[in-house]
Amino acid sequence: MSLPELVTEFMVDMKCEGCVNSVTDKLETVQGVKSIEADLSNQVVRIRGSSPVKTLEEALVQTGLTARLIGQGLPDDFLVSAAVAEFKGPDIFGVVRLAQANMELARIEANFSGLPPGKHGFSINEYGDLTRGPASTGKMYSPPIQGSETEPLGDLGTLEADETGEAYYSGSKKMLKIVDLIGRAIVLYGSDDKSDSGLAAAVIARSAGVGENYKKLCTCDGTTIWEAKPDFVASKV
Structure with missing residues (x-):
């Protein structure tokens, strides 16, 4: 079943334009991805599309860069997204x-x-x-x-x-x-x-919507709660 389209944000440890290209090239191969915006200065990657978070995480792991999910939703559309x-x-x-x-x-x-x-x-x-x-x-x-x-x-x-x-x-x-x-x-x-x-x-x-969580904190108790496991960070092993 196809998922509704959303914007998903990751904090990605990108240090140069080469990292940006690596992330962009990999994500462009993922089914359901419509557009990618990589912000090197803030180390944030925004992905619009219907791809599940799990699929996006797996693609980022393959780039060898550490990545953390920080937000999801549609910009400016909802009070709580x-x-x-x-x-x-x-x-x-x-x-x-x-x-x-x-x-x-x-x-x-x-x-x-x-x-x-x-x-x-x-x-x-x-x-x-x-x-x-x-x-x-x-x-x-x-x-x-x-x-x-x-x-x-x-x-x-x-x-x-x-x-x-x-x-x-x-x-x-x-x-x-x-x-x-x-x-x-x-x-x-x-x-x-x-x-x-x-x-x-x-x-x-x-939890954080798009553009709300660059510090990786949840508004409820100050802890990161986007991960499926307490110590999960997407990274190549």
């Missing part, structure tokens, strides 16, 4: 990224590790109360919206973990407004049955 929920362990690590593509559509991408192999549902729940883990996050988010889909708005579908416990998801959701999700929670379930108690939960926090 991006949000993230970070799962910090001790067993399950991951991040769910949400970005407003237009007023009727949000883009969703998720990366997880440490999951039991198999299918896992995930959803947006009403409350960001993690005192009892998933059990204290309330019901699945389901506001009454005229013309919305038959399933609850907070139903994000199902992802599948491989034999190593890693899972990746990308998709979109109609009628989902990022601004209404801040402070709620994303819950990950033990199977594709979302009626179980849930494996883990994380609070949804506002």
Whole structure:
């Protein structure tokens, strides 16, 4: 399924025009990339297109330059254009990224590790109360919206973990407004049955849109939360 088009920003350790050319040449080969803007003075690369973040990260790794995702969205279009929920362990690590593509559509991408192999549902729940883990996050988010889909708005579908416990998801959701999700929670379930108690939960926090995060900080607690793992930086190994 093709993802909605967005601008994705990376901080890339570019030291010269040769680095700029290397990054640009590589990204131009990625399917879904529409345009690339490399700002050497700020070491920022802006990519417009429908390519998943994971695909863009993998392309940047191949240039040999370190890179860090710092923002996503559409410039000047929304009050809150991006949000993230970070799962910090001790067993399950991951991040769910949400970005407003237009007023009727949000883009969703998720990366997880440490999951039991198999299918896992995930959803947006009403409350960001993690005192009892998933059990204290309330019901699945389901506001009454005229013309919305038959399933609850907070139903994000199902992802599948491989034999190593890693899972990746990308998709979109109609009628989902990022601004209404801040402070709620994303819950990950033990199977594709979302009626179980849930494996883990994380609070949804506002994250940087385009041009907002050159210092790599999240506005909620001053930490970088764009990465799928606590120590992740895209770099060649």
